[in-house]
Amino acid sequence: MPERTHVAIIGSGPAGLLLGQLLHKAGIDTVILERHSREHVLGRIRAGVLEQGTVGLIDEAGCGARMHREGLIHHGIELSIRGARHRIDFQALTGKSVMVYGQTEVTRDLMDARQAAGAPTVFEAQNVTPSGYDGARPVVRYTANGMAKEIACDFIAGCDGFHGVSRQSVPESALTIFERLYPFGWLGLLAEVPPVAPELIYVNHERGFALCSMRTHSRSRYYLQCDASEQVENWPDDKFWDELRRRLDQDAAAHLVTGPSIEKSIAPLRSFVAEPMRFGRLFLAGDAAHIVPPTGAKGLNLAASDVHYLAEALIDHCRGGSDQGLDHYSARALARVWKAERFSWWMTSLLHRFPDTGPFGQRIQLAELDYLVGSEAAATALAENYVGLPF
Ligand code: RFL
Ligand code: PHB
Numbered sequence: 001m002p003e004r005t006h007v008a009i010i011g012s013g014p015a016g017l018l019l020g021q022l023l024h025k026a027g028i029d030t031v032i033l034e035r036h037s038r039e040h041v042l043g044r045i046r047a048g049v050l051e052q053g054t055v056g057l058i059d060e061a062g063c064g065a066r067m068h069r070e071g072l073i074h075h076g077i078e079l080s081i082r083g084a085r086h087r088i089d090f091q092a093l094t095g096k097s098v099m100v101y102g103q104t105e106v107t108r109d110l111m112d113a114r115q116a117a118g119a120p121t122v123f124e125a126q127n128v129t130p131s132g133y134d135g136a137r138p139v140v141r142y143t144a145n146g147m148a149k150e151i152a153c154d155f156i157a158g159c160d161g162f163h164g165v166s167r168q169s170v171p172e173s174a175l176t177i178f179e180r181l182y183p184f185g186w187l188g189l190l191a192e193v194p195p196v197a198p199e200l201i202y203v204n205h206e207r208g209f210a211l212c213s214m215r216t217h218s219r220s221r222y223y224l225q226c227d228a229s230e231q232v233e234n235w236p237d238d239k240f241w242d243e244l245r246r247r248l249d250q251d252a253a254a255h256l257v258t259g260p261s262i263e264k265s266i267a268p269l270r271s272f273v274a275e276p277m278r279f280g281r282l283f284l285a286g287d288a289a290h291i292v293p294p295t296g297a298k299g300l301n302l303a304a305s306d307v308h309y310l311a312e313a314l315i316d317h318c319r320g321g322s323d324q325g326l327d328h329y330s331a332r333a334l335a336r337v338w339k340a341e342r343f344s345w346w347m348t349s350l351l352h353r354f355p356d357t358g359p360f361g362q363r364i365q366l367a368e369l370d371y372l373v374g375s376e377a378a379a380t381a382l383a384e385n386y387v388g389l390p391f
Contacts (some may be wrong), residue, residue, distance in 0.1 A: 005031045007314060008140045008153040010128055010166050012041055012121055014103060015286030015303040016159035017110035021061035022311035024119050028318050031151055033125040033142055035160075038111065045190055045263045047103040048213050048221055049074075049200075049297035051388030054304040055099050059346040063109045070216070077386065079373065080203040081366070083249045086200075086373040093376070100200075102215045103300055104372055130156045130169050133282035154281065155314060159303075161287040162272070170279050182269035182348060183355055184208070187226040188315035189240050193259040195220045196252050202295075202351055204369060205247040206362075209295075209352045212252070219325060220257075223294075225352050237261050269293040273337060274332040277306070280368055283329060285310055286338060290337050292344035296386065302340050305391050306333045336389065343385040 007023060009016045012034035018032045028053055034041065050058075050071070058064045075091040090097055114121060126143040133156050141150045158166025167175070195214035201209040208225035222244055226235075241258040248256065270290040277284045286303030309332050313325025350368060354361060372378045 003031065003149070003151045003175050005151055005153050006318065007155045007157055008130075008138070008151050009157045009159055009286070010130065010140065011035075011158070011160035011164055011286075012038075012108055012111070012123070013159060013161055013286065013303070014110070014300055015102060015288070015307055016157065017107060017114060018057060018061055018304060019157055019159060019307045019311055020119060021110055021113055021117075021210045021287065022057070022307065022314065023064060023314060024114070024117050025060075025062060026311075026315045026318070028314065030119060031153075032114075032119075032121040033140065033151075034121060034123050035125060035372055037123050037127065041105060042108055042111075044104070045104060045188065045221070045265070045299040047294070047297065048100055049301075050099040050101055050106070050216060051100070051301045051304075052096055053308075053388050054301045057304050057308055058106065058109070060108065061113070063106075063113045067099065067101050067106070067107055070105070071099045072214070072216070073097050074100055074199055076199055076383075078197065078199055078201045079369065080201050080205070080249050080252070080282065081369045081373070082204075085201065085249055085252070087378050088373075088383055088386075090383045090387050093380045094387050095385075096110050096387040098297075098387055100214060106300070128160075128165055130158065130166055130282060134280040136281075138281045156282045157310065158282055158284040158288045159286055159307075162291050163245050164288050166288050167274055167284055170282070174279060176275045178271075178273045178275070180271040180345070181228075182271075182352070183228055184225050185266045185268045185354060186211075186223045186229060186294060187230065187232070187235055187240070187266050188221065188264065189237070189261045190215070190219065190221050190263040191259045191261050192218060193220050193257040196248070196256050200312055201252065202347075202364065203247050203305050204351045206353065207243070207247050210244055210247040212248075226266065228268060232264055232266050235264065237264075238266070267294065269295075269348065271341055273334070275334060277333050278326070278330040281324075283310055285333075289333075290341065292341055293348045294344075295347040296340065296344035298340040298344050302337055305336050308391050309333050336391070339385070339389055347382075
């Protein structure tokens, strides 16, 4: 006999875990199937900035206690342009702020809450295959410890990230893909050193973009724009710190505290949207449906807003209410997704060195940055998008 659940969730990243927790609170049972081990999932270093809406959802899921104790509230960011720093004051421009709290910690808090609630997760589930979602009885098949298993369910939530199986299980003819690959990547380094400045610094420099971010008062996260084909082995720590120092303004360069890296990795930069986000009883959420370049700090936050719409819709349905939420899920989510796609593309275009735009492109970039730091209207547009558009 197959196992049964209301909602089979594929993927135990922030999207799958948050959905699981919101549904659990509403009395809807779920099973999460995750390809990797818990330790592997918790070893990935990714996002660091949470919008207020995301913070609110984590609270709603009952998982916000440690985030409020340890997270850092940031009221603005700095832009470093031609060696001078300019502050964008979110609080003054929008009345809002963001929370610096690592995705790894969000994931850990959500996993702990799920475990405490006794809700099932199958880690190291192999060959996960969603099927039957165009009819009334979806089934997810998988292999665990060499044994073939299946879960019968009412709905499948595809929360399995960009490389996941959910989107790939949909016939190509049913999908429309929008994609842009950028001709560079981000080389990231995590180190147990105090951050160079109290707020994030986004750096536009002739040698390439850099970002100074952090996880705590004693742990920093730095990024350098690098060639798309670059290998992490070519970047010993000293070379990373030297290059970062060269891209920083004088004051930041003088205050930069360096130390051995805890983690170092290269991420490609991509914009990607798959439409629609619903196929019968299969719903895609988070990176499974869309990717943004990390420049606007939007990926995790978009996963959270998708989950907000999806949880609301599933709860309405399961309580015998209307199916409107399910019917409108894709359009609602995509409306917000595209605004974040635009913002992330714009921040990326504004701050990186593009190999093919030449001196004209660089002057346009500097003019736009100059406009941005000199115009309250332009700065407000950045601030409003960075702190997060309403759900
Ligand atoms: P995830 O986190 O990729 O989780 C998907 C999960 O599904 C599992 N999986 C499968 N499970 C079963 N069967 C299969 N066939 C499966 N295939 C995959 C995977 O193992 C995984 O556990 O997707 P999710 O939940 O949608 O979350 C999205 C976020 O992880 C992502 O958008 C952010 O990390 C993006 N991002 C940032 N977002 C922000 O909001 N703010 C930031 O500051 C920010 N910085 C970043 C980022 C992403 C980065 N990288 C590495 C691309 C910085 C970087 C460098
Ligand atoms: C991070 O801290 O990892 C981070 C912060 C802001 C971004 C991207 C990544 O825009």
